[in-house]
Amino acid sequence: MADPVPFPVPLDRPLAFFDLETTGLKVGTDRIVEMALIRLSPGGDVMERVRRFNPGIPIAPEATAVHGISDADVADEPSFASVARSLADLLEPCDLAGFNVRRFDLPMLLAEFRRAGVPFRARDRHVVDVQMIFHREEPRDLSAAARFYLGRELEDAHSALADIRATAAVLGAQLQRYEHIPRDLEGLAGYCDEIRPFETEVDRWFQAGEDGALRMRRGKHAGRPLADVAVSSPDYLQWMMGLEDLDEEVREVVHRALGGD
Secondary structure (H helix, E strand, O other): OEOOOOOOOOOOOOEEEEEEEEOOOOOOOOOEEEEEEEEEOOOOOEEEEEEEOOOOOOOOHHHHHHHOOOHHHHOOOOOHHHHHHHHHHHHOOOEEEEOOHHHHHHHHHHHHHHHHOOOOOOOOOOEEEHHHHHHHHOOOOHHHHHHHHHOOOOOOOOOHHHHHHHHHHHHHHHHHHOOOOOOOHHHHHHHHHHHOOOOOHHHHHEEEOOOOOEEEOOOOOOOOEHHHHHHHOHHHHHHHHOOOOOOHHHHHHHHHHOOOO
16 A cells, blocks of 8 residues: 555545556457556555456567567466456446546456456446547647747638648757657658557458458448358348448458459
């Protein structure tokens, strides 16, 4: 137990800050490998804990590159399910807080509790996301980028020509400011892909397995091979073909799966 610390917000009940490291970014299939927790009591007492878990599945190399935790590091650790009950008891009286906790950490934690068969509800708690406060109070639009990198206001904002001129100038300023950023277009594109890979509509609908076969990523058949869906549920694919706003490349993929030329 750490020494009591003052907190600028009055607490009616404990507040638990938490952060997760995981095998990947998919809430439905990835698992927690580490959880760090700081619990503040209304009286100012602070409890800190860090615990690692054996996820039971391989840790993606991309995830290890981020958090540094390998399969060997957690091979002898307990499963999340084995401590889920005691963790739920610890968090039961708490409100929750974290960075990007609403979109990632909390959904991931809830999914792990469900898999462990341990009831845990978020609905009755206050959930504070520091990232959302940051993004709302410090806008990251083009006007903000022009002020930060160029030291000037963006005049005629949302005029296409003014916006694209400012965008080009901001990129030049970024390259001058950050020496580690690649100096070639392939490298710059790769840098951006590491943050958020570009996805086409085909990517959003299907995922290629190691054998190259496509699997559904969306809809009620998510996770199933497209070829199997074409055999067992062709009506679903026919329904997709009837969607007026279906991307043409997606339509072609579905058409071929149904035996079209």
